[in-house]
Amino acid sequence: MTSRHARQSFLGPQAPNTFASCVVAIVGLGGGGSHIAQQLAHIGFLNVQLYDGDTAELSNLNRLIGACLDDVQNRTKKVDIARRMMLAVNPDMRIETFACNWQLAAQSIREADVIVSCVDSYAARQDIEATARRFLIPLLDIGMDLHLIDQKPHMSGQVILSLAGSPCMKCLGFLTEDNLQKEAEQYGAAGARPQVVWANGVLASIAVGLLVDLFTGWNGLRSGAEYLHFDGNTHQVSRSPRIEFAPKTCSHFPPDEVGEPVFH
Amino acid sequence: MITLRISNHLFEEMLRDLRRPHEHAGERVGFMHCRQSSLRYGSLLLAHKYRPIRDDQYLEDASVGARFDGSSIREAMQTALTEGTSVFHVHLHEHAGQPRFSGIDRREMRQIMPCFVNLCPERVHGALVLSADSAFANVWGANLAPEGQGPDKLCLVGPRIKLWVNHD
Numbered sequence: 001m002t003s004r005h006a007r008q009s010f011l012g013p014q015a016p017n018t019f020a021s022c023v024v025a026i027v028g029l030g031g032g033g034s035h036i037a038q039q040l041a042h043i044g045f046l047n048v049q050l051y052d053g054d055t056a057e058l059s060n061l062n063r064l065i066g067a068c069l070d071d072v073q074n075r076t077k078k079v080d081i082a083r084r085m086m087l088a089v090n091p092d093m094r095i096e097t098f099a100c101n102w103q104l105a106a107q108s109i110r111e112a113d114v115i116v117s118c119v120d121s122y123a124a125r126q127d128i129e130a131t132a133r134r135f136l137i138p139l140l141d142i143g144m145d146l147h148l149i150d151q152k153p154h155m156s157g158q159v160i161l162s163l164a165g166s167p168c169m170k171c172l173g174f175l176t177e178d179n180l181q182k183e184a185e186q187y188g189a190a191g192a193r194p195q196v197v198w199a200n201g202v203l204a205s206i207a208v209g210l211l212v213d214l215f216t217g218w219n220g221l222r223s224g225a226e227y228l229h230f231d232g233n234t235h236q237v238s239r240s241p242r243i244e245f246a247p248k249t250c251s252h253f254p255p256d257e258v259g260e261p262v263f264h
Numbered sequence: 265m266i267t268l269r270i271s272n273h274l275f276e277e278m279l280r281d282l283r284r285p286h287e288h289a290g291e292r293v294g295f296m297h298c299r300q301s302s303l304r305y306g307s308l309l310l311a312h313k314y315r316p317i318r319d320d321q322y323l324e325d326a327s328v329g330a331r332f333d334g335s336s337i338r339e340a341m342q343t344a345l346t347e348g349t350s351v352f353h354v355h356l357h358e359h360a361g362q363p364r365f366s367g368i369d370r371r372e373m374r375q376i377m378p379c380f381v382n383l384c385p386e387r388v389h390g391a392l393v394l395s396a397d398s399a400f401a402n403v404w405g406a407n408l409a410p411e412g413q414g415p416d417k418l419c420l421v422g423p424r425i426k427l428w429v430n431h432d
Contacts, residue, residue: 021429107304111267113419113427135301136269136310136421164421165273217424224423255273258310259299262348 005044011216016044018215025049025109027102027128028118029078031063031195032142035204036116037082038065041089043212048086048095049112050079051102063197103127110135114211117141118204120193122175122183129162129169133253134260136164140210142203144232146194155232157199158240159206161214166225167246168253174227174242199232206230206237265306266388266403266415268298272422274311278394281316282356289322291329291356295340297349300387306416307388309350309403315340328368330355337379344384351380352401353391362428363395365402373412377404390415398426 005016024045026033029052040048056064056071056078064078066085079097086093098105109115115137117128125141132139144157162168169175206228213219227240274296282292294316298309317336325331344351353376357363365373373391380389381404390403391412399420402412420426 018427022425022427107302110301110308111303113425134310135308136271136419138421138425163423164271214423214425215427222423255271256312258312259301259308262299 008043011212011218015216015218019044020046022113022215023047023049023111024211025051025102025112025115026082026118027051027109027115028120029082030054030060030118030120031065031197031200032144032204033116033118034063034065034067034078034082034085035201036118036142036208037086038089039204039208041086041093043208044090046090046093048093049098049108050082050095051098051100051105051109052078053100054078056081059192063195063200065197106131110137112137114138114140114214116207116211119143120195122180125169126175126180129175130253132162133164133168134258136258138163138214140207141169142200142207144195144199144203144230146232153194153233155194155196155199157203157230157232159203159210159226159228159230161210161226163225164253165255166250167243167248168225168250170252171246171250172225172227172240172242173246199230202235202237203230265303265417266309266408267303267306267417267419268309268311268390268401268403268415269419269421270296270311270399272420272424274314275394275399275420275422278314278354279356279396281314282354282394283358286319286322286330288324289330293317293330293332294354295336295343296352296354296392297340297343297347298352299348300350309388309390309415311352313349314354315343328372337376341379341383344380344387344389348384348387350384350387351389353377354394356394358396360396360398362398363393363400365391365393365400369393370412373402373404377412380404381406400428 055075056067066081077099083095139162141160146155227243229240297313298311301308317332321332321336323331385406388403388405392401404412414430416430418428
């Protein structure tokens, strides 16, 4: 245990080796993903893949950790901003950047031991979860949204852990045909979704906590999938009741449907 | 680079079967089947199915923990052919911590594994030994060491991810 990580020695003597050996992929390096990237660097994760095809824009600066005005003017790729930030914390990190849709680097993302999904649509989540399940990769999904209820803004968010054999985002009622359909109908007309740095930070921090627990088991509390709900108005996080009522086994991703789909 | 991933559910299923007592065999054995996918620099083996050896396929032989007849191997080979899978011979060392292959394990594997490699040389096959909370594997393939070699990464995927990386 180096002095750099002395304050987190409670994670166990194997934790530094585990963090040095595993590969974590972050899909989406915007408001949520940039927080995740920063925290992974501080914790001591050494092998990280970053997937995002976007460049920094002025409207990102309210939440994009590590970004500055120069990045907007230079149209710096979000993956390069995250990479710069992480290497500033730990120059020993091995960071692979993919400034494209993750689907265009399909063989690379299979190498990940965990995928953290920080995307902003239901359809994108559905695609990532399908791949994560087929390649037996645990998936952590975070996201926030803002709705008007009685003309008042209500901020909410979620952190979901999807594991092979456990309930998926459809089992948990988070991905439904209805919300996928509505999203498809509004495609291109919805405008920019509200995003704020503090809610992204809460959700990202919880996801990183789950990630560290996955690799170290330091608190020994969890036993499977997780679905945590964030109420951005009351600043409270609670376990979604859907986790209790979800089917114990997933019918959407049967255990034998792994790897590339093939026809024999 | 060869990576082997096994879900916690399948790991538990294998443990449950391998712990069942047998009338005369000292231990149980089974076959784990994997789908093989490509990585940028190697292969990814995704375990998806376990096939126990039936009670009647064990032979009486006090010199080893378990001896089984040819039909069990033929069935595993048939599954490899018809379903396009990699095959791993699986058994259990009932203790906690990292298991290792015994001398008898290694001798037996040297006899069995070429059958699978010759049958499906385009895929990687292997042997897996489980303990109560860990696992250890060797893999064989057309372009791998004839005596077998460790996978570069073995990962048990569940609420607690367990990862073994070969740094050689």
